[in-house]
Amino acid sequence: MRADSRVYLPLLIASLLSGCAGTDDDGSAPPEGIGVADLEASSRLPEPAVRRVDPPQLTPEQQRRQAEVDQLLADRYRGYRIVETTQAYSGDIIDWVDSDTIPGARLAPPPPPWSEKDLRPASGAQLARTELEAYPELRGPKGTTPIHRPDFSVYVMGETDAQSLQDYIENYQVSGQPAGQNRLYAGLSTTAANKAIAGVINQFQGDVETGTLTLIEAATLCRGWNEPTTLEMVGAVVSRDRANFGNSQTRIQVEFFTHGPTTIGNNVGGWDTFVTGLVPAAGRPYGPNSVVLASTPGLATQQESRFDISQDSSSNWWVAHNGNWLGYYPASLFNLLSISACEAAWYGEVYDPTPTDWTWTDMGSGQFDTAGYAFASYVRNPTYLDLLGVGWYPGVHFAMGPVDTACYTRSALTTGATPWDRFFYLGGPGGNAVGCN
Numbered sequence: 001m002r003a004d005s006r007v008y009l010p011l012l013i014a015s016l017l018s019g020c021a022g023t024d025d026d027g028s029a030p031p032e033g034i035g036v037a038d039l040e041a042s043s044r045l046p047e048p049a050v051r052r053v054d055p056p057q058l059t060p061e062q063q064r065r066q067a068e069v070d071q072l073l074a075d076r077y078r079g080y081r082i083v084e085t086t087q088a089y090s091g092d093i094i095d096w097v098d099s100d101t102i103p104g105a106r107l108a109p110p111p112p113p114w115s116e117k118d119l120r121p122a123s124g125a126q127l128a129r130t131e132l133e134a135y136p137e138l139r140g141p142k143g144t145t146p147i148h149r150p151d152f153s154v155y156v157m158g159e160t161d162a163q164s165l166q167d168y169i170e171n172y173q174v175s176g177q178p179a180g181q182n183r184l185y186a187g188l189s190t191t192a193a194n195k196a197i198a199g200v201i202n203q204f205q206g207d208v209e210t211g212t213l214t215l216i217e218a219a220t221l222c223r224g225w226n227e228p229t230t231l232e233m234v235g236a237v238v239s240r241d242r243a244n245f246g247n248s249q250t251r252i253q254v255e256f257f258t259h260g261p262t263t264i265g266n267n268v269g270g271w272d273t274f275v276t277g278l279v280p281a282a283g284r285p286y287g288p289n290s291v292v293l294a295s296t297p298g299l300a301t302q303q304e305s306r307f308d309i310s311q312d313s314s315s316n317w318w319v320a321h322n323g324n325w326l327g328y329y330p331a332s333l334f335n336l337l338s339i340s341a342c343e344a345a346w347y348g349e350v351y352d353p354t355p356t357d358w359t360w361t362d363m364g365s366g367q368f369d370t371a372g373y374a375f376a377s378y379v380r381n382p383t384y385l386d387l388l389g390v391g392w393y394p395g396v397h398f399a400m401g402p403v404d405t406a407c408y409t410r411s412a413l414t415t416g417a418t419p420w421d422r423f424f425y426l427g428g429p430g431g432n433a434v435g436c437n
Contacts (some may be wrong), residue, residue, distance in 0.1 A: 053091035096140025099282035108314035128303035153246035174243035185400035187347020195312035201393030203238035215239035222336035250294035406435035
């Protein structure tokens with residue numbers, strides 16, 4: 001059944017508009033917290049000192065599933081020293097971990113592929129801030145690294161047929177993909193060897209249908225000889241995702257593949273925090289899964305998220321959001337991407353598990369590309385660095401597919417005046433549009 005409802009989270013959005021900058025890592029020693037020995041003796045991670053959102057009341061079966069989740073997370077955090085645990089107003093739980101107890105976290109990132117000018121938003125826009133940047137009381141001590149704790153609520157609440165948590169992780173996670181079943185796209189890709197890509201994404205808030213997701217992604221990839229099993233990719237998105245989360249809040253997410261989009265698991269592929277693979281950057285102000293401020297149709301001030309995906313001299317792939325390094329995927333995870341990438345892509349994607357009656361979940365604002373600035377989503381300045389470090393806009397490029405222009409559309413890649421050097425609009429109302437079936 002289709003619906004026209006939209007959830008705007010007014011309290012969170014209003015508060016995000018008045019926040020301040022995130023935490024810096026100054027190298028100071030963090031205070032005492034939950035140490036290695038404590039984690040070794042426990043099957044549960046610590047509770048936040050202040051509960052800002054009450055946990056749901058669980059049935060006995062849901063409690064059993066939650067115990068699975070608790071054990072998995074306790075095992076995953078072995079060796080970490082949790083200094084503090086906070087709960088955000090969104091309900092997310094963040095563990096602030098001593099950076100020195102996270103292997104590889106202090107690896108120096110590559111030189112920033114952006115300039116100060118690149119990080120300036122377009123006139124009338126601003127860099128989208130995360131919940132942790134907006135609320136000082138949510139931040140942990142200096143010298144710690146925030147890790148957004150996955151709640152696996154879709155599994156816990158029994159919204160899938162997964163028989164175990166491992167079954168859910170490997171077979172029921174819904175990834176973003178550059179091509180795939182039960183999906184429609186609006187975007188472009190270019191075949192070009194590259195060692196870095198970037199793009200500025202304007203995403204909107206709103207509700208999505210249960211079990212679906214809508215995202216706008218920047219990705220660098222190599223498809224290999226058999227894409228379902230050989231695709232390697234690193235991607236960063238702004239999403240509204242009720243396939244993997246229990247709500248429609250706008251988030252930044254990071255994902256990777258090493259053996260195609262259907263082979264998911266730790267150090268193999270999937271969304272960060274749902275699976276391991278990304279090494280967190282020490283002292284980052286926030287991590288993947290953060291709730292982020294999104295745009296509202298018609299408001300002059302739009303929200304921009306700039307993503308950079310960049311290879312360092314050791315062939316590790318780093319991901320940054322608005323000039324903040326979030327972490328890196330080690331080169332050892334990849335074969336095709338261990339030297340460079342083959343293709344760059346920037347696109348909107350909507351997933352519907354029951355596509356015979358296409359979902360009312362929209363792309364972007366829910367308006368087609370022709371609505372223009374402040375009404376339709378856009379990707380601004382999609383760029384890539386070639387193997388010599390020279391920056392390019394997509395020249396010869398191809399439409400992402402499958403496409404149904406009755407559901408979602410994309411404008412041509414257009415040349416404009418700086419900072420709109422290259423841009424395109426995208427979006428649409430999905431199943432609420434006439435002819436979108």
